[in-house]
Amino acid sequence: MMHPRQLRQQIHQGLNFGLVLASAFMFWKFLSVLTSSESPVVVVLSGSMEPAFQRGDVLFLYNRDNYVDVGDIVVYQVKDKSIPIVHRVMNEHHIEYTTSAQQQQQQQQQAKSSGSEYSPLVHTSGGKQLLLTKGDNNPVNDLGLYGRNQGYLNRDDDILGVVKGYVPFVGYITILITENVYLKYAMIGFMAISALLSNEE
């Protein structure tokens, strides 16, 4: 039977490796919550945005602005398609939901009863922004990349974030790991070994 000290040492070594993974994951989620983006850092995988971005560039996204401007470069992910796409916004539409006449009357009465001098003038109860995108290096817009019967991207549902910064070519290592299975396993193995040996100095 294993001695209690040995057992603790083995758990400790396993934990060292677990904590490396846990910390990396929690830091990723922290960035995710901070930027309100599901994927706050992405790597450019294709040349569709050349010359602005090259394959391998790392992009930093921010998704806390309510609206996206025409000309912004956004990263979007269409439902049922796993790979996010980095393209520029070419066109946008606002759709505002107006309240019914009855709701307007109720709002005005509430304003009067609460002693407010002004009646509410804004009749919108919310809205959404629809976007059309295109890769700078592509001859046509992205309609063909969207889902079936989807004419626009929905700002709230499809956009992962607006590009706010980038680091050139650093993401090539990710591309290599993604495209080469053996390199991926070698990296995981290297991480595991370095975590296990970190206490052996």
Place this chain on the structure above:
Amino acid sequence: MDLNLFFIFESLGYVESFSLIDVRLALGIGCCAISGATFYLDKHSEFKESINLVAAAIVLYSILASVLWGWSKFVEKNIKFVGYKKSQKLIFKSSANKTDNLYSYEIKIGDNEPIIGSIEYNKVFNENGFLDFEEFKGYLTKEVEKIDKKKQ
């Protein structure tokens, strides 16, 4: 060398206390559990639905990870062995500078003044690079006996 402390002090009648390492393990397991739960949440729910829970998990994880770091840095520090012989507590601390040929240690038993000393590595490692356990044990046994004699 630190891995052999248990055998040396056990031969001197000290039973190891695992309270320090147990706290560290509990904090580490707590961190991994929170991270695992967050991963599960991430995989099984929409980002917008789970963002508040994830934020709470991040706060909790940060607190636990900070406590874990503080525990290792300030509470455990260089403590490599804690043991008891009856009600008498022995604390052994050790440290080493990468550029020195010295293994520095501090032994404290009960309320006695701690003994601070050092061992040259070449005195306890043979030319093949293996630890001479008996030699190392001899050094520490002498130190413990010194404290015991002082008490008497």
